Amino acid sequence: EIVLTQSPGTLSLSPGERATLSCRASQSVSSNYLVWYQQKPGQAPRLLIYGASSRATGIPDRFSGSGSGTDFTLTISRLEPEDFAVYYCQQYGSSLTFGQGTKVEIK
């Protein structure tokens, strides 16, 4: 089973700042199968990025995904108040696994 390790655990930033979230896999992951979600308290997760770099429908272009192999990154170019949330990466190889999440909090 592929293990995804997200870092940092918590990111403290101010609105307007750039957020860089990392997702590292224990084995190589096909870029087609690397996904990012956002989850706010009391809500279901929301799909942000699929295929490592494709934005889902309705996702603002301040969200971008990149990476390949074992290292993937989600970047939020300028944080808006509504972006403070927990972010999860997910992969599908022989099985499907999620990272443990990165919380982006207001500094």
Add this chain to the structure above:
Amino acid sequence: EVQLVQSGAEVKKPGESLKISCQGSGYSFTTYWIGWVRQMPGKGLEWMGIIFPGDSDSRYSPSLQGQVTISADKSISTAYLQWSSLKASDTAMYYCARRNYGHAFDIWGQGTMVTVSS
């Protein structure tokens, strides 16, 4: 509108059985896989399994295989997650979600909170 609507919150005792549901609408239910994801209180997301309602082909997470059963009734566009004997450790929020774009979950249900307590 494409949506998944889940059944309501449940409070059960250890050892009891339970079946929760997830009804799809606004799209062809039989042509997309439906997955189930567990979120224990204050914790992250954990994939449980997935089913293709068109033919009920299902796959399970290796860590959860045998602990739950995933099924579907395509005639009513509904997927199910079932336990035969609940444990306190099954207390969690359970989400269903539609798989799209390869292996991403693009549409999520609102979640069903299951509480198991004596």
